[in-house]
Amino acid sequence: MHFRLMPFKDLETYLPGALKESFSFNDLECKDAEKKVQSFTSGLVAGLWVGVETSYVDKLYRDAYYNYYSSKLNEYKRDCIRLSFFAGEITLDDFFSDKSAEKLQDLFRGFIVIRPTVRNVIGRNVLHPSIIDKTIGYRVSIAKFSACIYGIKLWVEGFPHSSQDEEFMVCAETTIWATMEYFSTRYPEYQPMLPREIHKILATTTMERQVPSNGLNGLQMSFTLKELGFGVKIYSSGKNSAKEQEDLLDLIKIYVESGIPLMALMRNDYGTAHVVNVVGRTDFVTKVSPVPILTLPNGGQVSNYYNQDAKYLLVDDNHRAYADVPLDNPSCKYTGTEWMDCKIIGAVVPLHKRIYMEAIRAKKLALMGLSQFDKLFKLPNICIRLLLSSTRTFKHSVAHNPDLSPEHKTILLSLNMPKFVWIAEIGTQDSFANDKATGMLLLDATEPKKNEILAYLLENTYIGKVRDKVEVLSLPLPPFQIHQNLNLF
Amino acid sequence: MQEPSKLDSKELLESLLAKFGSNSVGEQKVQEMEREIEKNMNTFDIAERERTAKVADDLSKIVITA
Numbered sequence: 001m002h003f004r005l006m007p008f009k010d011l012e013t014y015l016p017g018a019l020k021e022s023f024s025f026n027d028l029e030c031k032d033a034e035k036k037v038q039s040f041t042s043g044l045v046a047g048l049w050v051g052v053e054t055s056y057v058d059k060l061y062r063d064a065y066y067n068y069y070s071s072k073l074n075e076y077k078r079d080c081i082r083l084s085f086f087a088g089e090i091t092l093d094d095f096f097s098d099k100s101a102e103k104l105q106d107l108f109r110g111f112i113v114i115r116p117t118v119r120n121v122i123g124r125n126v127l128h129p130s131i132i133d134k135t136i137g138y139r140v141s142i143a144k145f146s147a148c149i150y151g152i153k154l155w156v157e158g159f160p161h162s163s164q165d166e167e168f169m170v171c172a173e174t175t176i177w178a179t180m181e182y183f184s185t186r187y188p189e190y191q192p193m194l195p196r197e198i199h200k201i202l203a204t205t206t207m208e209r210q211v212p213s214n215g216l217n218g219l220q221m222s223f224t225l226k227e228l229g230f231g232v233k234i235y236s237s238g239k240n241s242a243k244e245q246e247d248l249l250d251l252i253k254i255y256v257e258s259g260i261p262l263m264a265l266m267r268n269d270y271g272t273a274h275v276v277n278v279v280g281r282t283d284f285v286t287k288v289s290p291v292p293i294l295t296l297p298n299g300g301q302v303s304n305y306y307n308q309d310a311k312y313l314l315v316d317d318n319h320r321a322y323a324d325v326p327l328d329n330p331s332c333k334y335t336g337t338e339w340m341d342c343k344i345i346g347a348v349v350p351l352h353k354r355i356y357m358e359a360i361r362a363k364k365l366a367l368m369g370l371s372q373f374d375k376l377f378k379l380p381n382i383c384i385r386l387l388l389s390s391t392r393t394f395k396h397s398v399a400h401n402p403d404l405s406p407e408h409k410t411i412l413l414s415l416n417m418p419k420f421v422w423i424a425e426i427g428t429q430d431s432f433a434n435d436k437a438t439g440m441l442l443l444d445a446t447e448p449k450k451n452e453i454l455a456y457l458l459e460n461t462y463i464g465k466v467r468d469k470v471e472v473l474s475l476p477l478p479p480f481q482i483h484q485n486l487n488l489f
Numbered sequence: 490m491q492e493p494s495k496l497d498s499k500e501l502l503e504s505l506l507a508k509f510g511s512n513s514v515g516e517q518k519v520q521e522m523e524r525e526i527e528k529n530m531n532t533f534d535i536a537e538r539e540r541t542a543k544v545a546d547d548l549s550k551i552v553i554t555a
Contacts, residue, residue, distance in 0.1 A: 368529050
């Protein structure tokens with residue numbers, strides 16, 4: 001292998017030679033590959049340094065190579081080129097001592113594999129969200145990936161991405177692969193999955209050849225994830241009325257806020273059908289819309305936290321990771337007319353198999369709980385922010401919440417809770433603008449039929465179990481920091 | 490009132506109940522609230538079953554190829 005460091009700006013002049021030497025690309029293929037790399041790396045922060053490593057063995061490309069490309073007449077090379085990114089100047093000496101290896105870790109911002117597949121050279125990559133030159137905060141679901149760069153093991157947090165090669169894997173396989181990379185890196189109960197293994201799962205239910213790939217339908221994608229251990233939930237926008245569209249996007253926002261990256265299916269009337277991972281959102285740029293979604297018995301109005309303007313972050317195999325788009329115009333980064341007017345018409349949500357209550361029911365139950373609570377204690381105009389969390393993460397966040405009193409912490413940390421909870425945080429336009437809530441309901445996510453509200457913390461009142469008996473306590477509750485499952489960059 | 494031990498969460502909870510557990514809303518009212526929620530959710534669950542039955546059909550018609 002050959003490893004060379006350079007300022008990122010010099011990559012443009014160095015890359016053509018590396019492509020020709022490693023992949024035996026002709027001039028035309030080289031130009032196309034350079035264009036793809038340039039487009040993929042545009043909009044990165046200034047001052048980056050890049051390491052270019054040739055003869056790199058990439059597990060994802062090798063899966064496609066051994067199962068497909070090697071059986072062709074034309075020669076496809078086995079090895080790839082890997083670009084690794086650092087947020088500052090480094091030298092090869094930095095790779096030779098423990099102390100400077102720490103510096104490398106501090107500066108490491110991810111890697112991109114370039115594979116020898118003409119026209120679609122961008123392979124597996126993980127980029128730290130801070131590498132994107134942006135003017136607004138990104139809130140992202142991330143996992144920690146390792147990469148051995150010139151002998152040094154480095155870590156990068158990000159969401160995995162690859163472009164499709166349009167032959168062995170198209171967007172359907174790519175999104176499943178990215179989903180499994182993410183979950184298997186974060187949680188030990190899942191396994192990473194290469195495209196050939198995805199094909200194997202579907203082999204017995206597929207009625208024609210699987211390679212070259214003709215894509216998958218939404219149900220096949222759901223089936224694959226179910227076979228891989230998820231308690232998958234699927235949604236569609238039905239007949240695509242404005243209300244059905246709005247409801248679907250609301251669900252997607254709830255799951256994304258919960259830190260569950262999901263697959264969103266989009267389609268338009270020109271025959272384009274595509275799928276992407278939705279992995280986070282930008283900061284909100286407006287306050288919560290005051291338009292109510294519910295009027296309480298005593299006249300107070302409830303508005304929806306997710307009725308605020310933000311762009312959502314896509315891992316789309318035709319663009320760079322974390323493409324920020326409005327959910328109601330998910331194909332806005334595309335310039336071709338065939339991509340015009342795409343709408344999200346379905347979602348495949350990889351839930352943990354122990355989450356039995358899904359988002360639509362949780363929302364209904366939370367709103368019902370507020371209505372009934374209002375009959376006992378009048379509620380003012382409020383906003384509701386619904387999200388799902390594991391109890392481990394929730395209790396960790398309660399214990400570290402700087403605003404909750406020792407009394408609230410004692411009650412919440414002592415509460416018997418299931419593996420997962422739905423948290424319905426209550427606040428006002430202004431409190432949520434400052435990431436603060438003024439109350440919350442906790443719902444048991446392992447009860448799909450029984451209406452189990454574990455606790456109400458509203459209007460300085462706590463209703464819920466204390467030592468296995470339902471109690472009502474008058475307990476002052478100041479505005480408190482909201483629960484976050486997404487990481488801010 | 491005696492200060493609770495800082496070593497036992499059970500004692501902390503008992504102390505909390507003694508200090509803050511005097512709300513006039515009784516157990517019966519909370520049970521009524523739960524019954525009312527259950528009644529309304531039953532209606533919701535029936536409607537939701539019909540809606541979700543169509544989702545698999547919708548998704549089976551979308552072949553993702555782009």
